[in-house]
Amino acid sequence: MAPHIPPELLAMMARGVSVIVGSRDARLRPSLMxxxxxxxxxxxxxxxxxxxxxxxxxxxxDLAATGRIAVVFSEPASHRSLQxxxxxxxxxxxxxxDVPVLQRYLASMEQEVARVGFAAxxxxxxxxxxxxxxxxxxxxxxxxxxxxxGPRAGSxxxxxx
Numbered sequence: 169m170a171p172h173i174p175p176e177l178l179a180m181m182a183r184g185v186s187v188i189v190g191s192r193d194a195r196l197r198p199s200l201m202x203x204x205x206x207x208x209x210x211x212x213x214x215x216x217x218x219x220x221x222x223x224x225x226x227x228x229x230d231l232a233a234t235g236r237i238a239v240v241f242s243e244p245a246s247h248r249s250l251q252x253x254x255x256x257x258x259x260x261x262x263x264x265x266d267v268p269v270l271q272r273y274l275a276s277m278e279q280e281v282a283r284v285g286f287a288a289x290x291x292x293x294x295x296x297x298x299x300x301x302x303x304x305x306x307x308x309x310x311x312x313x314x315x316x317x318g319p320r321a322g323s324x325x326x327x328x329x
Contacts, residue, residue, distance in 0.1 A: 171312035171325050177250045181215075181241045182208050184276030189217050189305070190238045191230035199227040204297045205266075205273035206241070215239065215252060216306045218262060218270060220297045228303060231257050237307050240315055245283040249315035250325075254307040262302035270302070 173181075190200035205218035217239055221228060231237060235256045242249040262270075274295055278288040312325040 171252075171309055173250070173309070173312050173325060177241075177248075178208070180243055180248065181206070181250065184273045185280055186240075186242045186244055186277070187217055188240045188242070189219060189224075189227060190240075191227055191234060191236050193226075193230050193233065199230045201227045202294070203239075204295045204302060205270040206239075207269045207273075212308070214306050214308045216269075216304050218266065218273075218297075219303050219305060221301045221303050224303070228259070228305075231259065231305060237305065239307075242315070244280050247317055249317075251313040251315045252307075252309040253311040253313075254309055256307065258306045260304050260306075262299055262304050264299070266302070266304060267299065270297075270299075 187203035187206045189203050192198050201224040203217040207216045237257050238253045240251045278291045281291045314320045314323050
């Protein structure tokens with residue numbers, strides 16, 4: 169059963185905030201990378217994160233080998249954060265149909281990062297990619313955790329009633 173994610177956190181995720189994707193290898197060595205995009209599918213409850221293959225080789229290898237994924241969504245201005253975990257992923261090459269999602273994400277991140285004082289060219293450089301190099305990683309969250317700094321950081325979000 170999927171974890172219950174409060175509507176305000178779903179809205180934050182859907183808006184397009186900072187996304188860091190992590191996994192691990194068989195020896196439990198971590199790998200992580202910033203996503204260049206994200207998308208939520210409200211109908212299925214699945215999440216898709218987009219990774220630049222040249223910058224995420226180890227992470228993509230670990231995802232393929234273990235299926236384990238941890239993704240942190242964080243609002244730069246407030247550090248409000250949410251972590252999702254799953255033990256199964258589906259990976260595919262990004263397609264032209266993904267371009268609008270990637271463009272929306274970039275536009276949102278330009279605004280998010282501007283709120284903490286950095287101009288759009290920095291965000292564009294940080295999220296630069298070629299579509300041919302982008303891998304879409306889809307998963308359905310099995311666990312969700314509050315990760316906003318403070319007394320509730322690390323606490324599991326409840327299951328639906």
